[in-house]
Amino acid sequence: MKRSPSAVRPHRSAEQADAFRTLFRQQGDRLWNADRDVDWAAGSEIPDARRAAWLRMMNVFLGLEVMGLDTIQVMMSQATHQVRDPALNLYLAAQCQDEARHVYVLDRYLTEVDGHGYISKPEEFLIERFGGMASWGLYRVENWLTSTLFSENFAALFLQQALELDDVDPLAKQIFRLILRDEVRHVNFLHTILPLLIDRLPAAGRLYVWQSQLLLAGAVALGLRRIKADVAALGIDVDVYKATLIENLGAQFEDAGLDSFLKIDTYARVINAAT
Ligand SMILES: [Fe+2]
Ligand SMILES: [Fe+2]
16 A cells, blocks of 8 residues: 655645535534533433334444444545545545544443443444445445445435434434534535546446445345334334435436446345345
């Protein structure tokens, strides 16, 4: 791996460096504090009938954030070297801090409600596989960022739908609103960087990334199948969730000019077949 300090390299594109700096500043402006900005004293209310399903979802969610934090730390420097833009490191450091805060706040939540450990080995295994697949093999920077577009959308939709449920723990709702604030920015970042990265990929690279992404989407869909009953027990309609996810992803692929390369129809087939 290249280890030259990317900070001394000139920016490839002043415009792109500005876009990364703007995202960096936005993170600083909207920064929240997991201890002070959540009213922990208000306490949590989890209906008994939904407690087990709810805590499994929250454990899976924490697992995904832990995996996301680990992956971004492995990939930051590689991405900066690949794009050859020191401003990318600035922004990724900020996003890394966001993910650290997500891990911290969910861990504290599960501690407060005595809810750790509601996760099975196969779920843990799938989460670990997802992290491995997202940062391994050829074209790993492109693969990582493309998989992030998928996982950020997946998480943001879960947060949005959980916020609409009537009897979801109000303490968790406070936390979800804060996390969602960050995840929206993470998606904006992907829209800034992905078109450029994919544009530079040779045809074989595109095919490789596309195939890796389908494997990855399949792994996530398998995970969704495992927690389908829990999701349904919380009052989220899994079929509506999947249809909305595919619709959102399709719109985003088009928006970022990635639709001809990522082909939402194939994603839809993989997601539907695995669930
Ligand atoms: Fe996160
Ligand atoms: Fe994120």
